[in-house]
Amino acid sequence: MIPPALTHQFTLETPVESPDSGGGFSRSWNPIGILWGAVTTRSSREELAGLRPAAKIRHRVVVRSAPIGSPQRPRPEQRLRRGDRIFAILGVVDHEMQGYLRIDVEEGPFQ
Numbered sequence: 001m002i003p004p005a006l007t008h009q010f011t012l013e014t015p016v017e018s019p020d021s022g023g024g025f026s027r028s029w030n031p032i033g034i035l036w037g038a039v040t041t042r043s044s045r046e047e048l049a050g051l052r053p054a055a056k057i058r059h060r061v062v063v064r065s066a067p068i069g070s071p072q073r074p075r076p077e078q079r080l081r082r083g084d085r086i087f088a089i090l091g092v093v094d095h096e097m098q099g100y101l102r103i104d105v106e107e108g109p110f111q
Contacts, residue, residue, distance in 0.1 A: 001097050004038035004062045010080040010087070011035075012072070029079065033072050037061040037080075037103070056108035059087065065094070065101050074103055 013029040020026045044057040061080065066073035073092070074080070080087040080103070087105035095102045 003097065004100065006036040006038055006063065008037050008039050008061075008082060009034060010037055010061070010063075010082050012074055012078060013081055014075075014078045029081075031081075035063045035072070035074070035080070037063040042104075054108060056106055058090075059105050059107060061087070061103040061105055062095055062100050063103065065099050074101070080105060 011031045012033045012035050014032050016028050016030045017025040018028065038061070040060045040062075042058040042060055044055055046053050046055055063074070074089055076089050076091055078089050080089065085107060087107045090104045090106055092101055092103050094100075
């Protein structure tokens, strides 16, 4: 089997929640590492974001594996960023090729 071409650079980000002045929390994103990956588009759909239609696109990203518990191993509550593009992580599983992970992500405008 041919190894995937990891040609796309992503920043792995994790959520940080801070108390706000109204008794709730605000969420910001903290970069925790750089991952190189191969990207394949899987599907797309349109839905409303506010009052305007917006595309939601699902991709599969393959990256080098990291041990469970490692900060470099992506988790579903995290996201990937590539420039202005944001990819919410939906799931992470071992790839069929040993030493890699498959990350299912959704790209689109997020509220």
